[in-house]
Amino acid sequence: MNALEITDIARWQFGIITVYHFLFVPLTIGLSAIVALMQTIWLKTKNDDWLRLTKFIGKLFLINIAMGVVTGIVQEFQFGMNWSTYSRFVGDIFGAPLAVEALLAFFLESTFIGLWIFGWDRVPRKIHVTFIWLVHIGTLASSWFILAANSWMQHPVGYRFNEERGRAELTDFWAVMFNKVQLGTFPHVIAASYMTAAVFLVAVCGFLYGKRATEAASLREAESVTVNGRDRDMYARGIRLGAVIAVVGFLGVAISGDVQGKIMTDVQPMKMAAAEALWDTSDSCAPFSIFTIGTPDGSAKRWSLEVPCVLSFLATGDPQAKVQGINDLQAQYEQQFGPGNYKPIIPVTYWSFRWMMGLGVAGVAGAVLLAWMTRKRRTPTWPWYNWIVVLAPLWALLGNGVGWVFTEMGRQPWVVFGLMQTADAASPNVSTTEAWISITALALLYAVLAVIEVGLLLRFIRKGADAYVEPPDLTWKDIKSDDDQPLTFAY
Incomplete structure (x- = not known):
């Protein structure tokens, strides 16, 4: 191994x-x-x-x-x-x-x-x-x-x-x-x-x-x-x-x-893209899928129930904003950190x-x-x-x-x-x-x-x-110091 x-x-x-x-x-x-x-x-x-x-x-x-x-x-x-x-x-x-x-x-x-x-x-x-x-x-x-x-x-x-x-x-x-x-x-x-x-x-x-x-x-x-x-x-x-x-x-x-x-x-755009399995960058109004049927590795979708613009709003607060996709981020990270696979397990x-x-x-x-x-x-x-x-x-x-x-x-x-x-x-x-x-x-x-x-x-x-x-409804005057008095477990 x-x-x-x-x-x-x-x-x-x-x-x-x-x-x-x-x-x-x-x-x-x-x-x-x-x-x-x-x-x-x-x-x-x-x-x-x-x-x-x-x-x-x-x-x-x-x-x-x-x-x-x-x-x-x-x-x-x-x-x-x-x-x-x-x-x-x-x-x-x-x-x-x-x-x-x-x-x-x-x-x-x-x-x-x-x-x-x-x-x-x-x-x-x-x-x-x-x-x-x-x-x-x-x-x-x-x-x-x-x-x-x-x-x-x-x-x-x-x-x-x-x-x-x-x-x-x-x-x-x-x-x-x-x-x-x-x-x-x-x-x-x-x-x-x-x-x-x-x-x-x-x-x-x-x-x-x-x-x-x-x-x-x-x-x-x-x-x-x-x-x-x-x-x-x-x-x-x-x-x-x-x-x-x-x-x-x-x-x-x-x-x-x-x-x-x-x-x-802002700090981990790949995580947000992976959360939606967004492979390609959406220039505006990125949708959020409620349910998707895709390939086992998550690289492609076959059918999806989507709500328009919701991902853009979740990611930026602007429903018309651009959201970077996995492929673009992978290329960006290769330039920044060197060759390698920077994609998480998308289905997970x-x-x-x-x-x-x-x-x-x-x-x-x-x-x-x-x-x-x-x-x-x-x-x-x-x-x-x-x-x-x-x-x-x-x-x-x-x-x-x-x-x-x-x-x-x-x-x-x-x-x-x-x-x-x-x-x-x-x-x-x-x-x-x-x-x-x-x-x-x-x-x-x-x-x-x-x-x-x-x-x-x-x-x-x-x-x-x-x-x-x-x-008992005690006051401080009712409390007596007695070192020999055992503790009482209340439960």
């Missing part, structure tokens, strides 16, 4: 780990905000339902963040395992943002998540809710620094190339932090995270709402019907809140995605771009439909209600993953655009056997983790929210 094939194994491994890890990232970011919001609403309204929902969704959040941390650590190890040449090249650039992310953002998250878990009966309520808001702020900060590193790969700025050492060296930290790609990517990822977590909230509460409705309909004892009716009201509140956040998040995704597309056209970029948008829309549509079916305490009777409950969060999660596939695959063959190609970035001394052992072991490990994650989530979701227990 030649070096290129070993690089392909390393790429598959990194892709699997990255997409798998990113299943947990949007839920962690979004659920931290939703849990903090629900606890804040409880403090303002004193409504028992919001506290029950806070603790219930908080359990699911803790399961998710634990799995996200485990998979995230393994992802960072990839740089030294299979991509040592790349690590040596970008180490001076990545060192600063990733170090700050670990020392500041991750420290903030881990510290205050512990205080939130153990502090329910130990600190005043207003202080306690501050803990979970600080956790959310930590997730935002962590996202900022990690996305800054990735945005540098898309659009290198604030560096100089040291020819003697063969590596990029940081010259302007703030240029890296406020890279224009970063300014478009960060709000897009965060809005998508809010949207995804909100769809997840609607699905969980929608499942329990339908379950409680069925139970209440089958019971005849007035007391039991009353108890299940209260639960239905509580889950209905969760559905409504989730649906509103999902719609607002979707609007944020659409607006930030439009901005991001124009930035992408074309379809991942559409699946990203389609799955996101489907997830939000499912959440809104669930909210509509349960309006005014109605009992859902549609036979495909449960299918929407299951599929809506999966659509949203997969939409996030496919979005990252598009982002990374559309940049190929560059690992750092314009500076280093992926074929030159792999570790030189990794053997074929080592590469296969690594990818096989990690795939099996992640399969086991998936079973554990799904099993834990389903177990706690089926159980539903715990009964209401009034937490």
Whole structure:
């Protein structure tokens, strides 16, 4: 097996780990905000339902963040395992943002998540809710620094190339932090995270709402019907809140995605051309195809359903603007960078771009439909209600993953655009056997983790929210220092 094939194994491994890890990232970011919001609403309204929902969704959040941390650590190890040449090249650039992310953002998250878990009966309520808001702020900060590193790969700025050492060296930290790609990517990822977590909230509460409705309909004892009716009201509140956040998040995704597309056209025109499989330059009014049947390599289309001028607007903001095609850009890059193939895999970029948008829309549509079916305490009777409950969060999660596939695959063959190609970035001394052992072991490990994650989530979701227990309304005068008093795990 030649070096290129070993690089392909390393790429598959990194892709699997990255997409798998990113299943947990949007839920962690979004659920931290939703849990903090629900606890804040409880403090303002004193409504028992919001506290029950806070603790219930908080359990699911803790399961998710634990799995996200485990998979995230393994992802960072990839740089030294299979991509040592790349690590040596970008180490001076990545060192600063990733170090700050670990020392500041991750420290903030881990510290205050512990205080939130153990502090329910130990600190005043207003202080306690501050803990979970600080956790959310930590997730935002962590996202900022990690996305800054990735945005540098898309659009290198604030560096100089040291020819003697063969590596990029940081010259302007703030240029890296406020890279224009970063300014478009960060709000897009965060809005998508809010949207995804909100769809997840609607699905969980929608499942329990339908379950409680069925139970209440089958019971005849007035007391039991009353108890299940209260639960239905509580889950209905969760559905409504989730649906509103999902719609607002979707609007944020659409607006930030439009901005991001124009930035992408400016810094990586080949990615935009590949997203449409636009081979020849369109001098004006470039169309956007909703669906295309073409050759397997994407080099020619046989039939396409197109909307006129939309690609020009997405790329530049002007529906009559010129959009460069793949062939012209290939010739331009050959003159700029030398002979080579600078085209990404066109079918992957074309379809991942559409699946990203389609799955996101489907997830939000499912959440809104669930909210509509349960309006005014109605009992859902549609036979495909449960299918929407299951599929809506999966659509949203997969939409996030496919979005990252598009982002990374559309940049190929560059690992750092314009500076280093992926074929030159792999570790030189990794053997074929080592590469296969690594990818096989990690795939099996992640399969086991998936079973554990799904099993834990389903177990706690089926159980539903715990009964209401009034937490003590403490003041600072009520807090006593007792070193021998054990910590209490609230979950």
